[in-house]
């Protein structure tokens with residue numbers, strides 16, 4: 001039992017003796033506050049957890065495990081290899097009795113509707129730093145989610161740029177640098193005619209052959225058609241993956257309406273990204289790929305919130321990653 005719970009018990013023990021109306025008020029306020037903040041798992045939640053089957057032992061990875069009774073309605077398993085006991089949520093981001101999965105669901109749905117961190121966490125009666133912790137946990141689960149993405153057929157590609165946070169800005173004669181400068185973070189955005197997307201942070205201010213290849217090479221099927229602007233570094237990709245190239249000059253396309261613009265498919269994604277990140281202005285730039293993975297997940301199949309959340313929970317259970325407060329948070333590159 002955590003320290004907080006113990007304190008709670010002590011306060012509640014007033015109830016046993018004759019208490020004054022003030023004490024009663026404090027007890028009931030504290031009780032409802034505690035229940036609001038840490039609701040117990042409902043019957044439905046226990047049923048849901050009971051329905052989950054882990055891929056393998058969270059400690060050694062062995063798939064050789066057996067059922068080993070139940071605890072508070074939740075099945076316990078025992079690993080035949082390392083003989084340790086575990087439950088479906090052991091060593092996952094949900095491995096905390098404090099936050100029921102139903103609260104995660106609420107938070108997640110708000111996210112999918114592009115609510116900012118403070119709104120989403122306020123709705124869940126949690127402090128906003130808890131909200132940030134939830135994001136970090138989500139990033140952890142979604143890490144590498146685009147690894148197996150391969151775009152094919154007709155592929156629209158264009159870079160978008162994020163500003164570094166003000167304190168990291170490089171000034172020239174005390175003034176901001178204009179255009180594509182060192183104060184930008186280049187991110188490759190691509191989508192194919194089946195709607196499959198790829199959003200990869202290049203961690204450079206200006207795309208180079210090297211950064212373009214590193215971000216995209218393994219995600220483009222050979223012989224596809226690349227529809228793009230005249231960005232030079234794309235040529236390296238075109239050569240490497242033997243692509244057909246359809247070039248539209250930015251000076252020409254910027255005069256066209258969205259509908260007429262041949263790059264509209266990728267431009268539309270740019271504006272969704274800007275809208276999404278606009279709600280999270282003060283985000284930690286080292287987590288940018290995490291944000292992009294989250295947005296990719298929000299915009300990709302499955303589309304119904306329930307199915308999306310289920311896919312997320314399944315991934316969370318299969319990756320066995322937990323985030324502790326002492327974990328370094330500045331992992332820059334998505335593996």
Ligand SMILES: [Zn+2]
Pocket residue numbers: 057058059060061062079080081082083084
């Ligand atoms: Zn094991």
